Amino acid sequence: MIILLGPTGVGKTTLSISVANHFRTEIISCDSRQLFSEMTIGTAVPDDELLYAVPHHFIRSHSILDTYNAAQFEIDVLGVLEQLFTKHPVVVMTGGSMLYIDAVCKGIDDLPDIDPKLRATLTERLKHFGINHMRAELKLLDPVYYHEVDLQNPVRILHALEICYTTGKTFSSQRTKTVKERNFRIVKIGLNRDRTELYNRINQRVDEMMAAGLEQEAGSLYGSRHLNTMNTVGYRELFDYFDGNCTLKEAVEKIKANTRKYARKQLTWFRKDPEIHWFHPDQKKEIFELIAQ
RNA sequence: GGUGCCAUAGCUCAGUUGGUAGAGCAACGGACUGAAAAUCCGUGUGUCCCUAGUUCGAUUCUUGGUGGCACCA
Numbered sequence: 001m002i003i004l005l006g007p008t009g010v011g012k013t014t015l016s017i018s019v020a021n022h023f024r025t026e027i028i029s030c031d032s033r034q035l036f037s038e039m040t041i042g043t044a045v046p047d048d049e050l051l052y053a054v055p056h057h058f059i060r061s062h063s064i065l066d067t068y069n070a071a072q073f074e075i076d077v078l079g080v081l082e083q084l085f086t087k088h089p090v091v092v093m094t095g096g097s098m099l100y101i102d103a104v105c106k107g108i109d110d111l112p113d114i115d116p117k118l119r120a121t122l123t124e125r126l127k128h129f130g131i132n133h134m135r136a137e138l139k140l141l142d143p144v145y146y147h148e149v150d151l152q153n154p155v156r157i158l159h160a161l162e163i164c165y166t167t168g169k170t171f172s173s174q175r176t177k178t179v180k181e182r183n184f185r186i187v188k189i190g191l192n193r194d195r196t197e198l199y200n201r202i203n204q205r206v207d208e209m210m211a212a213g214l215e216q217e218a219g220s221l222y223g224s225r226h227l228n229t230m231n232t233v234g235y236r237e238l239f240d241y242f243d244g245n246c247t248l249k250e251a252v253e254k255i256k257a258n259t260r261k262y263a264r265k266q267l268t269w270f271r272k273d274p275e276i277h278w279f280h281p282d283q284k285k286e287i288f289e290l291i292a293q
Numbered sequence: 294g295g296u297g298c299c300a301u302a303g304c305u306c307a308g309u310u311g312g313u314a315g316a317g318c319a320a321c322g323g324a325c326u327g328a329a330a331a332u333c334c335g336u337g338u339g340u341c342c343c344u345a346g347u348u349c350g351a352u353u354c355u356u357g358g359u360g361g362c363a364c365c366a
Contacts, residue, residue, distance in 0.1 A: 008330075033330055043330080071327045099329045108326050119328085150324065153333040163327090177326070233330045257319070262330050268323065 001081070001184050002291060003030075004094040005101060005270060006191035007263035009202040011281035013046045015191065016094035017054055018284065019291070025088040026055040028077060030095025030104065033232055036064045038221055041214045042234030044205065064221070064229045071111070074103040085184065098269040105188075107180030114162045122158045137161060144172035189287060190276040192267070199260055206256045209234065215248070233258045 002019060004012050020027050029035075033043040037060040045051075045059060057080050062068055077093075084091045093104065102108075126134050134157050139146040141164040149156050160171040167174065192198075218238035224230050225239045234255050241251035270276055279287050 031330090032328095067328090069327045070329070074327095097329070099326070099331095102326075106326085111327060114327075150333055153325085155328065155332040156325080159327075175326075228328050228331080231328075231331060235330095259330080260320090264321080265323095265330085269325085269329095 001186050002090060002092050003101065003105070003186060003188045004092065004191060005030075005096060005188060005276070006281075007198060007266045007270075008044070008096050008259060009205055009263060010191045010193055010198060011201075012094050012096070012191055013044075013050065015281055015284070015287070016092055017050055019287075020054045020092045022288070023088065023090040023092070025090050025092060026057065026084055028080065028084075028091060028093040029056055029058045030073075030077075030093050030097055030100050031058075032068075032070075032073075032097040032100055033229070034059050034095075035062050035068060036060065036229060037062065038064045038224075039217070039229075039232065039235070041209050041212050041217045042232065044209070064224055064227055067116070068229070070097075070099045070103040071108045073100050074108050077104050081184070096266050098266060105182070105186055107178075109174060109176055109178075111163055111174060112166050114159075114166060118162055118165060119158070122161055126154055126158060131157070134158065134161065138164075141165075142170040142172055144170060145175070148172070186275075187291065188273070188276045189290070190270055190278040191281045192278055193280055198263060202259045202263060203256045206234075206252060206259060210252060214238070218242075233262055 004016050004019065006012055016027055031043065033039055034045050035058055036043075039045075040060065046056070051059065058073075058077070081091060093101075095101065122134075131152075131154055134154065135146070135151055138149070138157050138160055142160055145160050149160060151157070163171040163174065214234060215238060218235045219242065221230060221235060222239060222242055225236070230236070230239075237246075237251045237254040237258065240246055240254075241248050246254070277290055279290075
C-alpha cells in the first residue's frame with residue numbers, strides 16, 4: 001500500500017490521482033471529515049470529476065449522525081483492502097488524519113464501544129464538579145494511568161474513566177500499544193512545501209470555499225452544531241458568526257488561522273514518524289522512482 | 294494654518310509615580326491509541342518614531358521634528 005500523507009492543502013489529492021492511475025488502482029481516503037456526506041465544501045472533498053476518474057473509498061460514505069472513530073476506521077479499511085488486494089497489487093491511501101493513518105498501519109487496542117449516555121454523564125460531572133474531581137476519580141480507579149496521563153486534558157481523563165466503567169478493569173491494563181502485523185507492505189510518502197507557500201494555498205483555498213458556498217453549507221448544518229463531528233474547522237467559526245459572536249470577515253480569518261494551525265499540528269505528528277519519505281508535491285519523478293523500488 | 298490626542302512585539306493595545314517592558318491574536322515548538330480538523334501543554338529582545346536637553350540613569354519628563362487621527366478656521 002502506498003500512503004500519501006501531509007498537511008492539509010499541500011496538494012495530496014492531485015498526486016494521489018496520478019499515482020492511482022499509474023497503477024490502475026483505487027484510492028482509500030484517510031480523512032476523518034471527508035467521511036461525512038453532509039460536509040463537502042468545508043472539508044475540501046475532491047471534485048466529482050476526480051472522484052469519477054478513480055474509484056474512491058471513505059469519501060462521503062457516512063452521516064454526521066453516525067458515530068465514527070479511528071478504531072472503526074481500522075476495521076473498515078482492512079475489510080476494503082482485503083477486497084481491493086484481490087484485484088490490485090497496489091492500493092493508494094491518501095489523507096492527513098494522523099490517528100487514522102496510524103490505526104490502519106499499526107492497529108489500535110481492542111476496547112469496547114462507549115455508551116453515549118455514559119459519556120454524557122461524565123461530561124456533566126466534569127462540568128459540575130470540576131476537573132480535580134475527575135482526576136481524583138481516575139486516581140482511585142486507575143492509579144497507573146493517572147500517573148501517565150496529561151492531567152490537564154479533560155478528554156483523556158474522561159476517556160480513561162469511560163473505559164474503566166465500561167469494562168470494570170483499569171484502562172492502563174488494556175492499553176497494550178502493541179503494533180499489529182499487516183500482511184501487506186506499506187510505503188509512506190510525505191508531502192510538504194515551504195511554509196509560506198503552504199499558508200498561501202490554505203488561505204486561498206478558504207476564500208475559494210467561501211466562494212463555493214461554505215456559508216450556506218454551514219448554515220444547513222447549524223442545527224447539528226452540537227454533534228462531535230461538527231466541531232470542525234470551517235464550520236464552528238461560521239456557527240460563531242451565525243450566533244452573532246463575530247463578523248463574517250472575522251470568521252473567515254479565523255478559519256484560515258485554524259486551518260494553518262491544524263496543518264502545523266499535522267506536521268508535528270508526522271515529523272516523528274521515521275518511516276516517512278518526504279517530498280515536495282512537484283517531485284513527481286522522484287516519487288515514482290521511490291515507488292518503483 | 295491653529296489646537297488637541299496618538300506613535301511600544303508581525304497586528305490590536307496595556308504599562309513603566311524615571312531604573313531599558315507585557316497581554317490577546319498571529320507565529321513557532323511539543324504531547325496525544327477509540328471525540329483526532331478533537332483535546333491539551335510550552336515559547337515573548339522589541340531601534341518602546343527621530344532629535345536635542347534635564348538626570349547617575351529617559352521608552353517614561355521637557356524642546357524641536359516626522360507621521361497618523363480628531364476638532365476648529
